[in-house]
Amino acid sequence: MMLRVDDLTLARGGVPVLTGLSLALVPGQALILRGPNGAGKTTLLRSIAGLQPPLSGRIEGAQDRVAYAAHADGLKAMLSVTENLAFWARIFGTSDITPALDAFDLHGLADRLAGTLSAGQKRRLGLARLLVTGRPLWVLDEPTISLDTGAVALFAAALRAHLARGGAALIATHIDLGIEAQVLDITPFRASAATRAGASDEAFL
Numbered sequence: 424m425m426l427r428v429d430d431l432t433l434a435r436g437g438v439p440v441l442t443g444l445s446l447a448l449v450p451g452q453a454l455i456l457r458g459p460n461g462a463g464k465t466t467l468l469r470s471i472a473g474l475q476p477p478l479s480g481r482i483e484g485a486q487d488r489v490a491y492a493a494h495a496d497g498l499k500a501m502l503s504v505t506e507n508l509a510f511w512a513r514i515f516g517t518s519d520i521t522p523a524l525d526a527f528d529l530h531g532l533a534d535r536l537a538g539t540l541s542a543g544q545k546r547r548l549g550l551a552r553l554l555v556t557g558r559p560l561w562v563l564d565e566p567t568i569s570l571d572t573g574a575v576a577l578f579a580a581a582l583r584a585h586l587a588r589g590g591a592a593l594i595a596t597h598i599d600l601g602i603e604a605q606v607l608d609i610t611p612f613r614a615s616a617a618t619r620a621g622a623s624d625e626a627f628l
């Protein structure tokens with residue numbers, strides 16, 4: 424088992440968003456989260472990434488196995504593409520950034536400052552970071568935003584390779600990635616106002 428989530432209740436800003444949600448992921452599996460805007464997909468991913476604790480329920484198998492790609496790319500604007508990847512490689516204890524440059528076609532941009540990249544180029548670099556983490560559980564929030572058709576295909580290929588290596592992925596996306604994946608619609612797990620709690624849960628916005 425890669426990840427097990429049991430009977431989670433999650434809140435944002437003290438307001439319950441999801442309740443009674445359970446899911447499991449095994450190595451090699453991708454699970455796509457669906458649900459309308461505001462349903463709680465980001466809230467769920469943030470909790471699994473360890474950025475906010477659940478109000479109740481259990482998350483097993485995440486901790487230091489997660490590589491999280493949020494809406495923001497989290498780039499160091501004054502470092503080059505290569506320096507950004509090398510920085511993360513050092514943080515995560517890996518060394519070879521070449522596969523990440525290859526996978527997201529970044530060689531031509533290797534010496535460019537990240538802050539000077541276009542939105543789609545930044546997103547490619549942000550996603551390339553996943554590969555240098557060496558972590559098995561990718562938790563991805565709308566990973567294809569700003570990507571053109573070719574870059575979406577690069578991402579799908581990187582994801583397929585990750586799954587083939589025994590990795591797993593939990594992905595909130597509104598588009599069809601063209602990969603074999605199960606789909607979980609979180610709409611039935613939306614919390615009602617009756618489960619409102621007062622506890623603050625925002626460690627990071």
Ligand SMILES: Nc1ncnc2c1ncn2[C@@H]1O[C@H](COP(=O)(O)OP(=O)(O)OP(=O)(O)O)[C@@H](O)[C@H]1O
Nearest residue numbers: 435436440458459460461462463464465466467628
């Ligand atoms: N920082 C915050 N403080 C209070 N409420 C928040 C905060 N961030 C999000 N929310 C609310 O929490 C609920 C769930 O938001 P969340 O971002 O998890 O939804 P989502 O399914 O990812 O939506 P989208 O498809 O629009 O990205 C929404 O009602 C949203 O308005």
